[in-house]
Amino acid sequence: FSSISDAKPKEQKESLLQRILSRNRNQSAIQVQGMDNIMVHLGKCCQPVPGDDILGYITRGKGVTIHRSTCPNMQSLIDKKDRTIPVNWTVEVEEEFKVQLSILGEDRKNLIRDITQALANHNINILNLDIRSKDKLATGKIIVEVKNLPHLTRVINAISKCKGILSVERVEPASRKRTV
Numbered sequence: 001f002s003s004i005s006d007a008k009p010k011e012q013k014e015s016l017l018q019r020i021l022s023r024n025r026n027q028s029a030i031q032v033q034g035m036d037n038i039m040v041h042l043g044k045c046c047q048p049v050p051g052d053d054i055l056g057y058i059t060r061g062k063g064v065t066i067h068r069s070t071c072p073n074m075q076s077l078i079d080k081k082d083r084t085i086p087v088n089w090t091v092e093v094e095e096e097f098k099v100q101l102s103i104l105g106e107d108r109k110n111l112i113r114d115i116t117q118a119l120a121n122h123n124i125n126i127l128n129l130d131i132r133s134k135d136k137l138a139t140g141k142i143i144v145e146v147k148n149l150p151h152l153t154r155v156i157n158a159i160s161k162c163k164g165i166l167s168v169e170r171v172e173p174a175s176r177k178r179t180v
Contacts, residue, residue, distance in 0.1 A: 029095050032056055032064050033086045039063025040087075042097070046071035046172075049097040051149025056087040070172075089148075096145035098127060099152055100171040103140050106164035107133040115165075118158040119144065138164075141171065 029050065030040045039062065046068040048054050053069040057077055066087055067074035077084065105111060112131055119126055124144050131140035142159075146152045152170065159168045 029090060030054075030056075030064075030066055031088045031090050033088070035064075035085075041065055043067040043071060043073065045073050047097065047099050049099060049146055049149055049152055050089040051152075052089075054087055054089070056085040058083045058085055094147065096125065096147055098143055099146050099155075100141055100143045101156065101159070102167075102169050102171050103131065103138070103142060103159065103165065104167045105138045105162070106166065107136050107138040108164050111138055111162070111164060114162045115142070115159055118162055119155065122154060122158050124155055124158075 032038050032040060040056075041063065042048055043057075043065050048066055048068045048071075054066050055069050055074055056064040056066055057074065057080075059065050064085060064087065074084075103115070112129070115131075116126065116129070124146070126142060126144055128143040129140070130142075131138050144155055146155055156168045156170070159165060
């Protein structure tokens with residue numbers, strides 16, 4: 001027999017599965033102009049989020065890859081007019097998108113605690129955090145989930161307000177491995 005505690009995770013799993021299935025069938029965060037029911041995925045190189053200016057690149061066998069318009073990968077492919085396509089964000093979809101940030105601050109006690117607390121206060125999911133210290137400076141990368149560009153701005157502002165933080169920036173695509 002199953003206990004009450006066993007029932008709750010199963011319900012959560014079913015609702016998550018139902019959410020994923022319904023999203024895949026009915027919704028996409030991206031509208032590809034002139035096409036319906038096309039496979040779309042976000043470029044890992046530039047991690048676009050709603051609010052970013054974006055372009056689509058028609059791939060072979062993978063549908064359309066979405067890139068930020070400032071992505072160096074997209075800039076190198078822009079001359080292939082037959083494989084680029086206009087795309088737009090849709091506003092109905094409530095998804096979260098991975099974004100990598102670069103952090104620079106003064107090395108001090110409780111810096112990581114203060115950063116994670118600032119993000120927790122804004123209900124931000126941290127996927128990865130790597131901070132290193134050298135010569136009284138703390139440098140690192142943090143990967144968080146955001147819903148859109150204004151949400152990302154709030155995340156950056158929350159981290160920036162932590163004592164001793166000198167800069168917080170979105171990692172630009174030039175520093176990433178090329179993936180189309």
